[in-house]
Amino acid sequence: MQIALNARVLQAPRTGIGHYLAELVTALRHEPDLELSLFHGWGWNAALPEAAMPGYSRLTPWLRQIPGAYQARRWLEQRRFDNGLPKAIDLYHEPSLWPLAFKGPTLITLHDLTHLHFPATQPPARLKEIERRLSHGVQHARLILTDSQFIADEARQHFSLPSERFVVAPLGVGARFHPRSDETLLPTLRPLGVKPQQYWVCVGTLEPRKNLSLALRAHGQLPEAVRQRFPLLVIGMAGWEQGQFSDALRKSLASGHVRLLGYLPDEQVAHLVAGARGLVFPSLYEGFGLPVLEAMASGTPVILTRRSAMPEVAGDAGTYIEPDDVDGLSQAMARLIDDHVYWLHCREAGLQRAKLFSWQRCASVTAQAYRQAMGG
Template sequence: MNLNVALNSKALLAPRTGIGNYVVELAQALQQDPGLRLQYFYGLRWQDTLATAAMPGYSSWAGAVKRALPWAYSARRIVEQRCFNRGARKLHPDVYHEPTLWPLDFDGPMVMTLHDLTHIHYPQTQPKDRLKEIERRLPSALGRASRILVDSEFIGKEVRQQFGLSGDKVVVAPLGCSTIFQPRSADQLAVRLQAMGLGYRRFILAVGTLEPRKNLLLTLRAHARLPVALRARFPLLVVGMPGWQADEFSGALSEAVSAGHVRLAGYLDQQDLACVTAAARFLVFPSWYEGFGLPVLEAMASGTPVIASSSASLPEVAGPPPSMSILGMTSGWRSICNA
């Protein structure tokens, strides 16, 4: 007897980042079980196949709708719930898995994944309407969920304490990374690196949405303290889309970019991200708050050294690093670059 699983896959409509990658990897793993039958919900429609590419222009028009329409989040929620109900009546899912903070109403068992509590620690990173919806709906969703998956022990503890949940309801399920993140030789990466204007082991990598909690300013300051010759020899490659208060970095970035010491790659798909991760001299990841910190695991799987902070969940992923000041970080960078 097959178990019908409804998986909310709306995150795949936008260019794939953290939750989108989570959905893809989860779905591909579940597809290997012959006893499971997956049905994917994409916000307005259901499919029995996993989306392989983002919807063209989704991020732009979705953002425009949110800005133009008052109560956009509430209105979208009503429409999505109706579409979800229509499909659920026809497909009869046995269990519904929600990988975000926004579980839809469902009469049967519901499993949700709570990746982090950024909306609590950094509420200013959320649009006011969205934050209001999260605060209104999340407590009841946690009450309805049969199980709540979290990516790390750190987040599990936060969730239990914040919402008073019993220990057996919160299940720690640490993340893995895609097999495309693996060590690769200079020859294997030569063509792609040449197209990107990069040299094998000749750049420092920083990955993450450009927002304050990722602590990019510390990365820029540490890189700026390197001798000019080392900055020219090992430029800093910043991979990630602009996020909340990205303009905070504009001054430091523009000067370093003009000098050729920092390069902004923007969003990279998984293939290009795997390439630069395997080719970097090292990854620097001094984030203040992470539910897991997947770029750290991806770098380690690629055989690339990592300099990370000891904040939040990161010691679980990489092991507890020593406390390090900006001077200590710069010293560490110099020793790796000169190795």
């Protein structure tokens, strides 16, 4: 079976969808009856592109201001897609938002409905295109893959589609996320002035739905000596300006109690997650919550909210807090610092929970969806 995959998102710095697609393509290559052709936005190639670093922009800021820029780029991409499309393609898989036009069977992955709940996360022109095209793409797809049952149920209700149109393919965890010895962690941690299990980590693009302000405020409630010993490291692409921080948070940044590390290479992120006392993930909305799974697989306890799809990932292995409970989060962090037996229990529970997820399982479910869509 010849599958066309739109891999244009891999030209951008890797966040959730980029990691999903890279891992999925790698795992799908083990399916014996599939052959993949990847569309890179300007041409076709069988190889995965290298991940871009920050500074890449799908549409440069000045170009975003030109009326019709998104439509023009989409038209150009469609022309490139059509001109290079291999003739033997049986099915087209769009892994992000809305598919390009294709005469044969189409399958789409719908990771979440963030644009409905948090429209400010998208540039206005792009949001308009999403609203215009996504509904059409979902309605015409033979099947819709989702990362979680939560998103399948939400999308089914929003788009008024029958449940049989949806296939849930839970994500997996990359091989780089695993427990690591203190000796292997030190080369990464020493330049940052932190020690294994003596810092907290937050992972995610700095945007309001990630609710990282709760983590910053909760960490700020810990005693000064504790904050000094257990700083909070925030990993993610920029989205906030420091001018929006309160005076107390700016003071924490100045003191080193909170550190904004920005976007980091994948291997460095894996080391920092494995070495942390815990992952603080107070997000308001997730289609899956990949950092939660990655932390559990690394032997790092997780504090998270019982929102959207995240309980499907963490199960009973997570420590849950309310998304507006600063005191509750601060107390949960203090317990994981003070109660080593509880910390060990959370670590082991997370390791066992993470074993339920794999990219090969995700690929197997996806491959079966391809076969089902072809039969439909």
